[in-house]
Amino acid sequence: MNLYALGVDFGSMTAKAVIVDQEKRVVAWSVIDKGVMIEDGAREAIADCLHQAGLTFEQVAATISTGYGRRKLDMAQRTITEITCHARGANAMFPDCRMVIDIGGQDSKVIAVDDAGHVQEFAMNDRCAAGTGQFMGVLARALDVPLQDIGDLSLKGGHDITISAMCATFAETEVVSLRAQGTSTPDILAAINESVAKRTMGLVRRVGKRTPIAMTGGVARNIGVVRALETQLGEPLLISDASQTAGALGAALFALDDARRGIKAEPLQPDFRGEADRFVEPGGKGGCKPASLLIPSDPVA
Amino acid sequence: MTAETIVRTPTSNRLKTTSLNNKMVTEYWDDLFSAKEDGKLVCWFEGVSINPLLQTMDISWCHGEAWSALLAAKKEEQPALEAAEERGYQRELCSYARTHLGSGVLTKNNQIPGTPNHTEMAGRAPAPDMIISAYPYCSTGQQWDEMLYRLFGKKVPVFNITLPYIWGNQKNDTYMHGEDFEDAVKFLTKQLRDCVTFLEEVTGKKFDYDRLGEIMQYTKKASELRLEAMDLCIARPAPATFFEWSLSIAPVNFLPSGPPIVDYFQKLKDEIAGRVDAGIGSVPKEKYRLFWDGIMNWGKLGWMAEKFANYDACMVAGRYTHMGFWQEPHLIDCKDPLEGMARNYLVCPINHSAPSMIDRITALCEKYEIDALVMHVARTCRAFSNPQYLIAQQVSKRIGTKVCMIEGDMIDPTFYKDELVNSRVEAMLEAIDAKRSMI
Numbered sequence: 192m193n194l195y196a197l198g199v200d201f202g203s204m205t206a207k208a209v210i211v212d213q214e215k216r217v218v219a220w221s222v223i224d225k226g227v228m229i230e231d232g233a234r235e236a237i238a239d240c241l242h243q244a245g246l247t248f249e250q251v252a253a254t255i256s257t258g259y260g261r262r263k264l265d266m267a268q269r270t271i272t273e274i275t276c277h278a279r280g281a282n283a284m285f286p287d288c289r290m291v292i293d294i295g296g297q298d299s300k301v302i303a304v305d306d307a308g309h310v311q312e313f314a315m316n317d318r319c320a321a322g323t324g325q326f327m328g329v330l331a332r333a334l335d336v337p338l339q340d341i342g343d344l345s346l347k348g349g350h351d352i353t354i355s356a357m358c359a360t361f362a363e364t365e366v367v368s369l370r371a372q373g374t375s376t377p378d379i380l381a382a383i384n385e386s387v388a389k390r391t392m393g394l395v396r397r398v399g400k401r402t403p404i405a406m407t408g409g410v411a412r413n414i415g416v417v418r419a420l421e422t423q424l425g426e427p428l429l430i431s432d433a434s435q436t437a438g439a440l441g442a443a444l445f446a447l448d449d450a451r452r453g454i455k456a457e458p459l460q461p462d463f464r465g466e467a468d469r470f471v472e473p474g475g476k477g478g479c480k481p482a483s484l485l486i487p488s489d490p491v492a
Numbered sequence: 493m494t495a496e497t498i499v500r501t502p503t504s505n506r507l508k509t510t511s512l513n514n515k516m517v518t519e520y521w522d523d524l525f526s527a528k529e530d531g532k533l534v535c536w537f538e539g540v541s542i543n544p545l546l547q548t549m550d551i552s553w554c555h556g557e558a559w560s561a562l563l564a565a566k567k568e569e570q571p572a573l574e575a576a577e578e579r580g581y582q583r584e585l586c587s588y589a590r591t592h593l594g595s596g597v598l599t600k601n602n603q604i605p606g607t608p609n610h611t612e613m614a615g616r617a618p619a620p621d622m623i624i625s626a627y628p629y630c631s632t633g634q635q636w637d638e639m640l641y642r643l644f645g646k647k648v649p650v651f652n653i654t655l656p657y658i659w660g661n662q663k664n665d666t667y668m669h670g671e672d673f674e675d676a677v678k679f680l681t682k683q684l685r686d687c688v689t690f691l692e693e694v695t696g697k698k699f700d701y702d703r704l705g706e707i708m709q710y711t712k713k714a715s716e717l718r719l720e721a722m723d724l725c726i727a728r729p730a731p732a733t734f735f736e737w738s739l740s741i742a743p744v745n746f747l748p749s750g751p752p753i754v755d756y757f758q759k760l761k762d763e764i765a766g767r768v769d770a771g772i773g774s775v776p777k778e779k780y781r782l783f784w785d786g787i788m789n790w791g792k793l794g795w796m797a798e799k800f801a802n803y804d805a806c807m808v809a810g811r812y813t814h815m816g817f818w819q820e821p822h823l824i825d826c827k828d829p830l831e832g833m834a835r836n837y838l839v840c841p842i843n844h845s846a847p848s849m850i851d852r853i854t855a856l857c858e859k860y861e862i863d864a865l866v867m868h869v870a871r872t873c874r875a876f877s878n879p880q881y882l883i884a885q886q887v888s889k890r891i892g893t894k895v896c897m898i899e900g901d902m903i904d905p906t907f908y909k910d911e912l913v914n915s916r917v918e919a920m921l922e923a924i925d926a927k928r929s930m931i
Contacts, residue, residue: 259911259915271922272915272918272919272922273915273919274915274919274922275919275922275923275926298912298915309923309926309927310919310922310923310926311923312888312894312895313896313919313923314897315897315912315915315916397881
């Protein structure tokens with residue numbers, strides 16, 4: 192009988208879920224954007240994954256949750272921080288990577304990892320949401336540009352504009368002012384990306400640059416930030432279509448470890464049983480076994 | 493059972509003797525509040541513990557940082573912070589200074605007939621008859637006395653003691669050794685003598701050096717017992733935590749010196765020795781041994797003790813507690829104590845340069861078999877936070893300790909975000925687990 196494990200990354204902006212089988216292959220993954228810490232988003236991501244994989248929750252041997260909402264998810268046997276999970280998930284996606292840049296909704300992290308995906312050192316943004324997905328979201332709204340479009344649009348900009356404020360609120364004021372002065376939207380977006388990259392480079396220097404570098408988290412989907420970071424790093428970044436799910440993948444792999452060690456799943460919450468069948472339109476961005484997510488080997492095992 | 497009646501059993505196993513400290517601290521502040529009625533002069537001072545000089549002259553004292561810490565611990569800091577902000581001190585400035593200055597505003601308002609009477613705790617410190625600053629390193633600290641001077645109408649006599657920063661840049665300089673250090677000791681000792689003259693002028697009384705010697709005997713003995721008790725914490729599980737040492741700073745910082753403080757540390761040492769014999773830890777299921785770098789978050793002392801105990805993590809030692817407060821008592825010659833006092837003041841944990849600090853912290857981490865450093869970055873204390881990246885990086889490089897940086901403040905609660913702290917601490921503990929699994 193096959194063994195399945197579930198990892199859920201209950202983030203501050205989006206919920207991600209990944210199911211792996213006993214061979215550590217990704218069976219399904221899902222990303223649901225329901226806004227700030229909405230439990231329905233996590234449930235929907237899980238249901239979507241189960242639906243894609245053709246599984247019921249009872250067939251999942253172990254579940255681990257991560258992310259800021261990790262403690263809210265009762266069906267998980269235990270929680271692990273997103274730092275540890277992103278390290279392991281990134282290592283599974285890119286076994287050679289020695290540094291992970293994870294820019295999520297609420298924080299950005301730079302993690303030094305060893306060849307087994309263990310965290311060696313890490314640094315996180317402090318004091319505010321500067322340089323995070325939340326920061327990008329606020330500024331995208333100020334520019335009236337859909338979040339998913341800002342990456343491509345920013346590549347058309349590039350004039351010498353600087354966003355100096357690190358605070359999201361003050362940066363928004365700066366953006367409004369630049370718009371009033373007639374600065375083009377692509378130029379402003381390019382400046383925002385530069386600002387995020389600069390902020391992230393501070394964390395890279397604190398940890399000490401190690402290569403190759405993988406990028407995970409939702410902001411990895413923003414090609415403008417990726418390019419700005421690559422320029423400042425002087426290195427290409429390792430990115431997968433499913434980079435946003437690295438934390439959930441790490442959690443799923445830890446859950447698989449637990450399942451193999453015989454850590455049994457707790458009784459399920461009654462209201463969650465068969466949830467997968469109830470979601471006719473999962474609505475998430477996901478899929479089954481993308482090539483880049485097939486994991487050939489896991490040195491942690 | 494209603495929510496109010498639910499009493500959570502604490503995870504940490506706090507030393508019983510520390511309750512004696514609470515009693516001494518309460519009595520001390522009650523005495524200060526009535527000092528004027530008792531006919532005593534009051535000195536407001538900041539920085540290192542110059543109170544033995546004041547005690548010799550029967551002067552009561554309000555130590556700015558201790559007063560601010562007390563207000564924060566009792567959740568009484570807001571009226572003072574608001575009063576300081578109203579006067580024009582913005583929230584990025586040292587919260588010790590802001591709280592003390594705000595408290596000064598409330599005290600001063602209470603002196604004006606017809607103004608609203610500030611009955612809150614922050615307004616209860618009696619107005620100063622003199623102000624002394626003896627602040628190492630910190631720039632705000634060195635100006636705090638002049639700000640108080642202005643606040644109280646430029647009428648209160650002020651004395652400022654300058655403590656040179658110990659760079660240790662000369663060849664063969666080491667901790668407390670070297671030409672520059674000896675020059676600094678001479679410079680500071682002379683200022684302490686000048687401070688004595690200042691006190692004589694303000695009080696009109698002759699300073700009794702024999703009495704200072706007697707007072708310093710108690711301080712010296714108490715400090716020796718404290719260090720001996722700290723040494724016992726190399727035991728596993730550790731019988732006391734950094735948080736208990738933080739609680740126990742008062743007797744070697746601002747409480748009057750005398751038999752009660754010696755008795756306190758004797759009892760504390762006895763209790764700790766008993767725990768070592770019985771194998772009892774301050775954190776019952778000690779799994780991790782940590783080091784706290786940075787100043788304490790006084791409004792969250794109990795909270796932090798519980799938080800780490802719940803992770804089975806024992807905060808065994810810290811820069812604030814283990815590198816300060818008469819940490820070199822053997823240097824005090826009670827027959828002529830000023831020079832030994834100066835030597836202790838000069839090596840308080842913000843006044844020597846990062847290389848020296850890193851050596852000392854590394855040695856402490858090795859002594860107490862520390863797994864990781866928790867760097868508490870106090871938002872408004874640049875003096876403590878300036879070298880923290882360097883310390884984290886170098887100690888980790890030398891002995892492989894894991895590190896996490898958490899943010900907060902010594903007084904201002906608005907700079908603390910619990911979930912951000914949780915993620916960082918938990919990730920660090922997970923990294924320790926991963927490291928252990930590879931061994």
